[in-house]
Amino acid sequence: MTTLDDVTRWWGTSVSRIEPGVIEYRGRPVQDLIGSTSLVSAAWLLIRGSLPSPAQEALLEAALVAGADHGPQAPSIAAARMAATCGVGLNTVVATGVGMLGDVHGGAGEQAVQLFGEIREAERDGEDLAAATDRVLAAWQAKSRYVPGFGHRFHPVDPRRAPLLGMVANAAEQQVVSGDYLRAALAVEDALNRGRSRPVPMNIDGATAVIYAELGFAPPLARGLFVLSRTIGILAHGWEESQQGRRNKGPMPPPMLPAYLGEDAGDSDAGDSAVSG
Known part of the structure; x- marks a missing residue:
């Protein structure tokens, strides 16, 4: 038999408490x-x-600011801007952009945290940092030629890397954070660039993953x-696009059309006639 307690515990949560006249976040009155x-x-x-310490808050805020926008060449932004011209509300515009953030576009930060974490775990087990980096990196490269958090299709050097890593280094000096993941990330960067004339620098995903x-x-x-930070850029671009009066905006401006890569119907018919006749 279902009791009242069963019902109230169905959506039980420690995140917030909502009652008539009461709103609390983790036990703190709003x-x-x-x-x-x-x-x-x-x-x-x-x-x-x-609640975070002021130094922790500053680090998290820096990561969120750095990831907020990357212009319409980012698929999430482009999709949101196209959605904004289709007669949908801003909530759908934002949902369209956020829905584009997956393993390839938007997921590298999560993967980079996993990569750095594997190196740190090996260090904790007594393995040398350089050896652990080479071994873990080789395992990742055996699965994919893309190393999460490094290289960028647009920026030779990501302008967000230096300030973010500089903040982490300062925080480590002040013992706000350990600095261990920063060392792991820099070790990966060194390993990737060993013997290369053209560097593969850490990108925004790698730098924020460190934080x-x-x-x-x-x-x-x-x-x-x-995703939380990029939602701000998606909203800004969607709102801007909605104010420009375009309707049904596609990925290319008119009168440009995609190249047709299929077989030409006329050539196909002629070939069939020649063979059958």
Whole structure:
């Protein structure tokens, strides 16, 4: 027999408490947070259950700012802008862009946290950093020629790398974070560039993965936090596009059309006639 307690526990949660006249985030009244807590700290509180230190908040905020936008050449942004011309609301525009963020576009940060974590685990087991990096990196490269968090199809050097890694290095010096994942990431970068004339630098996914890992976020949360930050850029682009008056915007401006790569119908018929006759 289903009891009232069974019903109330069906959606039981420790994230928030909502009752008539009461809204709490992890046990903290929302009225105490309003005006005194940043959105970044509130996100940390809801996800992790406690408030971050100011230094932790600054690191997380830097990662979120860095990932907020990358222009319409990013599939998530382009899709959102096209959706905005199709007569849908902003919620659908945002959902369209967010729905494009998968393993290839948007998921490299999660994968990079996993990569750096495997190297750190090997170090904890007593393996030398360089040896652990070479072994783990070889295993990843055996599965894919793409190493998550490194190289960029657009930027020879990602302008977001240096400031983010610099903040992590400073935080490590102040013992806010361990710096272990930063060392692992830099070891991967060194290994990838060994003997190469053209460097393969760390990109935004790798740099933010360092921050998320140093702050103790699980790999799937690295993707979730990236999606959270990119939603801001998606919203901004979707709103801008909606104000420009275009309708049914496609991926290429008119009168451009995609190249037809199929067999020409006329040639096909002629060939068939020759063979059958």
